[in-house]
Amino acid sequence: MRKVMPVHVQRNSRKQKNRQVVFLVLALAVLLLLIGMTANRQGAAWPEEMLRYVVAPVQGVFQRLTRSVESFFAAVSNYRHLQQENDRLRQQLAEAVALQTKIAELRQENNRLRSMLELREASEYELIAAEVIARDPSSWFNIITINKGTKDGVRENMAVITTEGLIGSILSAAPNSAQVQLLTDARRRVSALVQRSREPGEVGVVEYDPQNAAYLRMKDLPREANIQTGDAVISSGLGGVFPKGLLIGYVVETAEDEMGLTQYARLQPAANFYRLEEVFVVISEHGLPADSEEENF
C-alpha cells in the first residue's frame, strides 16, 4: 500500500525542491556570465595559478608512472616477439633479452635526447625544454600542460615546438606549469608560407582542418600561388606571435575555394599531435600584439 506523507512533510519537501531549483538556476546564471567574460581570455588569474601549482607535481608523478607503464608494455611486446623467433633459446637468453630490451629502450631515449640537444644547439632561438604532463580530456579544446612555467621564463604567446616542428603557443603560464594551445585547436592560427617558393605575396593562414582533426589547413592563398604536394610549410613570422622559419607541415593536397578566388592546401602536420612527450618553448622577442592575425579568436 502506498504510504501517504503528512501535509507538513510534503510542504517541506516541496520547499526544499524549490530551493534546489533556485540554487541551480543561480549557479547556472553565474557560470554563464563567467563563460561570457572568459570565452576569449588569455592568461590566468591567481586562484587558477594556485590550483595549477598544486596539481602540476601530481600530474608529473602520474606522467612518470605512465612512461613506466608504456615502457613495460613495450618491453613485454618485444619480449613476446623474440619468444616466437627464439623459442629454443628462450630460457638461456631470458636475461640477455631483457638486457637487450633495456638497451634498445635506452638507445631510443638517447637518440631522442640527442636530436633534442642538436635542435637546441642548432636553433637560432633560445629554447626551454619541457615535458608534457597533461592533456585536455574534452577534445573540444586542444590544450596540453607542460611542466615549465613563469619560474623557468615561460611567458604567454611564446611558440612551442618539438624536434619535428611547430605545435602551438603558450596560452597561459603558472609558476611551475603552462598551458599550450595546439595548432589543432580551433582558436589558434598561424601565418605561414611555402618554404620552397618563399614568395612574399604567397602568405597564407594555417589553422585546424574542420574536415579532419588529423590535418591542418592553409587557406587564403592566392589562386596562382606556387604550391605543390609535398611542399614544406613554415611560419612566416608576419603574425607577430610565431618566429619565422618554424616547420609546420607538408602539403598533401591543394584545391580552390568555393568561390574560386583563393586556394587552400591540406597539410600533414610535421609533429605528431597525439604523441607529444618532450617539447621546447621558443624564447623570442616577439610581442603580444592584440590585433595580430595569429591571435586567439
Added chain:
Amino acid sequence: MAPLLIFVIFVISLALQGSVLALAGPAGVQPDILLVVTVALALLADLRRGAIVGMCAGLCQDILFGAPLGFFAVSKMLVGAAAGLLAADINKELTWSAMVLMPLFTLFSDFLCLILLKLFQIAATLPFLTYLQQVTLPRIAMHFLIMGIIYPHLFRIQKRSLLFAESEVEE
C-alpha cells in the same frame, strides 16, 4: 572530511586523465574520467549535491586545462544535477544501472558543450556530427567500462557515509 575526500578523488582523476588515460584511446580520444566520477558521485547523492560535485569538477577542469572559465562547470553541473535527479529511482547496489546510464550522460554532456559553444560563439575543433563519430562513440564505450570499475569502489566508500551524509542523501 567528505569534501576533502572528493577533492582528492578529483585531483587523482585529473592527474590520471592527463597521463595514464592518455594511452587508453585511439587517435587522441581519451575518456573523460572526471565526467564518469561526477556521474558516479551524483548517482550516490541527490540533485543538489550532484550539481555541486559537477560544478566543482568542471571548474577544476576549466582552470587546469585552459577552457573558458565556467564552460565545463556548466556542462558537468547540469550532468551532475540530472544524475542526482535519478539517484532516488535507481538501485544503487547494482553497478549495471550506473553503467547503463553512463552513455546517456556522455551524450548529454557533449550536447551541452555544443550548445555552449554555439551560445558563446566559441570555435569548435570539430563539427558536432564528426565529433559524435570520432570522439563521442568511442568515449561512450570507454565510459561504460570505466563506470563499471569506479562505481563499486565509490559505492563501498559511500556505504560507510564517507562521501555524503546519509540523512542528506535520503531527503
